[in-house]
Amino acid sequence: MxxxxxxxxxxxxxxxxxxxxxxxxxxxxxxxxxxxxxxxxxxxxxxxxxxxxxxxxxxxxxxxxxxxxxxxxxxxxxxxxxxxxxxxxxxxxxxxxxxxxxxxxxxxxxxxxxxxxxxxxxxxxxxxxxxxxxxxxxxxxxxxxxxxxxxxxxxxxxxxxxxxxxxLHPYEALRVWRRLPKWEETAPRPPPGHQPVSPAAARARLSELLGPNAESRAGQADFASVATAAFAPRETFGAPEIVLAEAGTGTGKTLGYVAPASVWAERNQGAVWISTYTRHLQRQIEQELHRLHPDDEARRRAVVVRKGRENYLCLLNMEDAVNTAASRGDQAGPSVIALAMLARWSESTNDGDLMGGDLPGWFGELFGAGTVFGVADRRGECIHGACPHYQRCFVEHTIRRARDADLVIANHALVMSQAAWAALTNDEVPEEDATPTRYVFDEGHHVPDAADSAFSTALSGLEAAELRRWLLGAEGSRSRARGLRRRLEDLVAGVPSLETPLDAVLHAARALPAPGWFGRLHGGNDAPQAEASDLIANPSEVFLTRLNQQLQARQTGKSRAASTECDLHPIDDTVAEAADSLARALRRLVEPLEILVKRLKAQLSEETEAIDAAMRARLEATIRTLRRRAISRAEGWISMLEATQTLPEPGTTPLHVDFIRSEPITSRGRHAGEHDVGLYRHWLDPTVPFASVMQAPAHGMLITSATLRDQTGNEVDEDSHENAWDAAEARLGATHFPKPALRAALMSPFDYAKQTRAYVVTDVPRDDLDALAAAYRALFLASHGGALGLFTAISRLRAVHQRISRPLEQAGLPLYAQHVDAMDNATLVDIFRTEIDSCLLGTDAMRDGVDVPGQALRLVAFERTPWPRPDILHRERRLHLSHGAPKEYDDRLARMRLRQAFGRLVRKADDRGVFVMLDRRMPSRLFSAFPDGVEVRRLGLNEATREIGEFLQLPPLSEQK
Structure with a gap:
């Protein structure tokens, strides 16, 4: 100690x-x-x-x-x-x-x-x-x-x-909300023009960005030329110009699309939204844009990073935290240090982004992750115009900057949710953001994943209890959750037409899970069947209990800490009865919410002259929040519950996949010993709603990635290439748009046959963790570090880390790991990039979108073939979307993941790297995932490590030391 x-x-x-x-x-x-x-x-x-x-x-x-x-x-x-x-x-x-x-x-x-x-x-x-x-x-x-x-x-x-x-009070310096600048409303930006960007203009801008001494990248100028088609004037409403551009690693696609995008934004006085799947890439793109705008102030005006509201510092939460610390006196020491550091940061930050912005990713490890999460709006409690800090709010600053920006760097989830909301509301109430017309989807191969998340619905205990807490408040806990009455008290007080529906909303909200529902849910697994009166008392808790009983009855194997699931149909009678009761209860919640929204809207239209700008913004924000946070969620649940009463038609292709799932509740990444349960609904093809919501606002879309198509190795003629593109268009949703997409493929400039090696190690037992750890240790020692170990399961990652961290560090090779080290992924990658002999263990997020050029990454080792997770959702998609070739569907997904992992190795012309698969059962038909010219050899571990050292031109580590 x-x-x-x-x-x-x-x-x-x-x-x-x-x-x-x-x-x-x-x-x-x-x-x-x-x-x-x-x-x-x-x-x-x-x-x-x-x-x-x-x-x-x-x-x-x-x-x-x-x-x-x-x-x-x-x-x-x-x-x-x-x-x-x-x-x-x-x-x-x-x-x-x-x-x-x-x-x-x-x-x-x-x-x-x-x-x-x-x-x-x-x-x-x-x-x-x-x-x-x-x-x-x-x-x-x-x-x-x-x-x-x-x-x-x-x-x-x-x-x-x-x-x-x-x-002044000793804590006055912590009260930054009193000193931060205020935003001011400006005139709305006119709609953008429709002037096209010529390939010559794009190439000229690219040349300016690169400068005279830049490394020449084959295909980059061609990529910029192809991308201009996404900025052509739209010819028909609902039919955007779509470009699918596969750009091999090293093409330089970021500046390749920034060139035409920046020209279009300048000529047409409109914003181009560049969307990514990962925070890594958002940050990388922002850094690349220093070339376009070297001056900090000019860049701040022209470029804005947008994320969800939950990523930013909430000044009201900060105020509550400081006041709580002040009331605790000397006992508040640790939290005061963290708050002081946050106060110091908040007066210097570019945009108040706590999660992947300019707050160091190691902040939570030094001062407590709870402090960071506590000052973010993680529970949707924002009260918008009613907040005393509204005009200093970081989110509101960012929203207003984005309205006048040329380039907005967002993420797929935000783009899709905003487009969906604009389509749903038909712009009856002004939205936070002007709807953009031009989009670039980088990491485009993740568009289906992002759409799957954005358009799915979950009626779980946590989700339902969270809505109750948002409506009713903390109900006795120490949370600052104010509840709907508290948030609307200045609007509804003394107005019977508003107070009456509000009272009805709060009464109906008691049908949602009450505090302590976890214990009642798990105690109900072996409890007698609930009486009919229980369905009236708390229909949501009874429904969850019934779901849990059906899940427990139908699960296969032993129950583990991991998630479990089962089909909804054939549905148990008690589940159907509870679903019907809950649907009625939710309708009793939605009806007064709709009345409340209708009457708030009436105030906007009937009292135009009496309402000042601040109150108008307050009413608009309230209407938006009620719809997004409560009405749309409850309506989605009702739709799911109604579907439980209808059996699927045999032999038909469903629109949705409905199933029951139980998942472990985690606390700061660890199991808290409880499982949530819920009913889940996913679109069978999530690109259907994606296309639906993007057709109207989008005039042009560029979808780009190094891995848009699946390479099978059989593309020997034009028909084969056409089939590969057809499959890519179907997977990305391009076939759901009226106008055919323009296709383009630009090859990587790297000589992979010379710069890389690939091995499948044949003598590592599959389920022997000690042997797996020994293999990772041998490989990392052979490469002298600079190694990325990828895992398909967090449990195996942690087990290997526990076994090899000490021997690697004894050899001078620091080891870091996602899900072990309490730092965000971006910080772990920064360390990995800086400590060129370090090793890093990670899962999917490290496989995709991580850019570590040079010697810092010279070996990628994969623990198992990355087959898709064999869950219900995959089963249904495999059945209905594979066009009769389910095994090929699985292979395609695995090959895409392998291509992404291999793509981490070579990022520059002089890089050298080795890919190793530790799963001897990986079939040879997946080898086509690797670039042409890369021979995949099956070797024993000892022979592989020897060849790795020879290829990387490294002496044995003992000799080096």
């Missing part, structure tokens, strides 16, 4: 300095002795020393197997000091990463004394900041930080000076 918090007089230069690994740790003692110590001995030494100077405290103490101390952290963590000085700067949370962020050249071997080098630089820069406005902001935060026990407080005060004397 580490010692308690240092005394106020302790200085970081007097503390021991520590760089820890699970092998040999480097320790600089207070006497100046630099020691290399086995990590199993370091804990005993630290117990006798003052709290150390280190970098990334939580990760450091995990590596030496110490239990985390009670917060606040007693050590001097350089990450905390860096964050205080540079609250929005990106830094990989390692000594090498911080050195690079500070403009230093790190030594080849990093030892503990290098932490003093970093501290010296931060010290000097803190002194330089002291007389500036930033220094003034930092000084204002020192009183609450010192009071909370922040280890750096006195040291920083000595460098930048104490805060000015004031009569």
């Amino acid at each position: 580490l010692p308690s918090h240092p005394s106020p007089s302790a200085a970081p230069f007097e503390a021991p300095a520590l760089i820890a690994t699970r092998g040999i740790s480097s320790l600089l003692t207070p006497d100046g002795e630099l020691l290399d110590i086995p990590s199993d001995e370091i804990a005993a030494m630290l117990a006798a020393l003052p709290p150390p100077l280190l970098l990334h405290g939580p990760a450091t103490i995990r590596r030496v197997d110490l239990a985390p101390p009670a917060p606040p952290a007693p050590w001097f963590d350089l990450l905390e000091l860096f964050l205080f000085l540079y609250p929005t700067a990106g830094v990989a949370p390692t000594p090498r990463g911080m050195a690079l962020a500070l403009g230093l050249t790190p030594p080849a071997k990093l030892e503990a004394d290098f932490l003093h080098v970093l501290l010296n630089v931060l010290t000097e820069r803190l002194k330089d900041a002291a007389p500036t406005r930033e220094g003034e902001k930092m000084r204002a935060l020192l009183p609450p930080l010192a009071r909370a026990g922040w280890a750096w407080a006195q040291y920083v005060a000595e460098l930048i000076g104490p805060p000015a004397a004031t009569d």
Whole structure:
């Protein structure tokens, strides 16, 4: 156990300095002795020393197997000091990463004394900041930080000076909502023009973006030319211009479509929405746009990143957190430190994005993930115009900036939900965003996945209980959930026409699961059949119980912590009865909600002159929220429940797939020991609703990816290529649009036969975790790190990590892992990119959309063939969408995933990389997933590791060391 918090007089230069690994740790003692110590001995030494100077405290103490101390952290963590000085700067949370962020050249071997080098630089820069406005902001935060026990407080005060004397509350510096700038309404932007972009103009813009010394990329200019077709004037309403462009890895497709998109936006004074599937790519595209707008202010005006509201700092939640901390006094130390750091960040952030924006992804690990989630609107509680901070709200700022931007970098989910909502409401109430007309869907192969998520419906215990909480409020808990009455009290008070339907809504909401429903649900599995009166008492809880009983009766095998599911039909009579009762209860909820919305709309139209702009915005936001948050959700549930009464017609192709599923409830990524249960509905073909909602607003769409088509290796003639494109169009939904899509394929410029190798290892037993871990260890040692291990199951990832982390780090190869390290994926990738000999374990999110050029990634190892998950949804799609070839349908999905994984290897012309499959049962027919010229060889592990070392031109690790 580490010692308690240092005394106020302790200085970081007097503390021991520590760089820890699970092998040999480097320790600089207070006497100046630099020691290399086995990590199993370091804990005993630290117990006798003052709290150390280190970098990334939580990760450091995990590596030496110490239990985390009670917060606040007693050590001097350089990450905390860096964050205080540079609250929005990106830094990989390692000594090498911080050195690079500070403009230093790190030594080849990093030892503990290098932490003093970093501290010296931060010290000097803190002194330089002291007389500036930033220094003034930092000084204002020192009183609450010192009071909370922040280890750096006195040291920083000595460098930048104490805060000015004031009569303000000590926590005043945390109340950033009083100081942030306000947005102001501007005139609506006129509709965009329809001037086309010529291929010559696109190529010229691309040349400007690349500059005279850029690396030439074959096909990039051709890609820019092809993309211009998506910006041609639309000829027929409901028939957008669609371009499907497959651009091989290394083509440079981002700037390839940014070129025509930026020209179109300038000429037509309209916005192009660039949509991605992952946060990784959103951030990468934003960074690429520095080429288009080198000036920060110009880029801020022209480029906006958009995400869902739940990703941003909510100032009302921040206010509640600060007030709670103030009321707790000295007991609030840890939360005050986190809030002070958030306050520092919030006055510097570009857009207030907590999740994948400029708040460091390691923030939650240092200060508590609960703080970050607590200040975001994760439960849809936004009260819009009724919020006292509405005009300072980060989300509202971003929405208004997007209205006048040239390029909006969004994600597929947001684009689809907005288009769906515009189609549903028919723009009766002005929407938050002007509906764009031009779209670029990067990571286009994920359009079906995003549509599946966006247009599915779930009636689960969690979803229904969440709606109750949104309508009725916290019902006795400490949550700030205000409930609908509290949010609307200034609108409905003293207005009987509004109070009456509101009362009816709140009464009907009690049919949704009440607090404590988890216990009643699981206690009901073995309970006697509910009486008919129970159906009236709480129809949603009875329905959930009946679903759970049918699921338990029909599940196969033993119940595990993983999710389980069963078909809805043939439906149990008790489920059908409970569904009918719940449907009636939900109608009793929807009817007064509709009346409330109708009467709020009447106020907008009947009292036009009496309503000021702020109240109009408040009413519009309220109507929108009621529809989105409650009415549309309840109507979707009613539709599902009504469908339970109708048996599917034998031999017909259904529109939807309905099934029952139980899923583990997770808390910060871990099972909380409870399972939710619900009724789920997915579209059989989710691109049908995607096409439906995009036909009207879209004038042009570019769908691009390196893997739009499935390559089977049989494309030997024109018909084969045509068939591959036909399958791609069907999968992406292009066949549902009236106008045929323009097809284009641009080959990768890389020589894969020369730059890569691929192996299937034949002697790793399939279900032997020890053997699997030994194989990963051998491969990672053979490549000297720079390795990405991909898994199809989180449980196996964690098991392998547990077995190989220590031996790898003893060999000097740091190991990081998704679902193990408490950092977001972007931060893990930043570390992986920075620490070129590190290794990273991950799942799907690491397989797709991760760009790690150069030597930092030289080996990709896949633990199993990535077959599609054999669940009910896949079964039905395989049956109805495979055109009579279900095995080929499975193969196609697996090949696409393999292509994505292989595509991580080579990102530059001089990259070299190796792909390894550890599943000896992978069939040879899937080898066509790899580029032409790549020979896939089946070898034993020992022979494969030897060839890997030879191909990568690496000596044995022992010789290198």
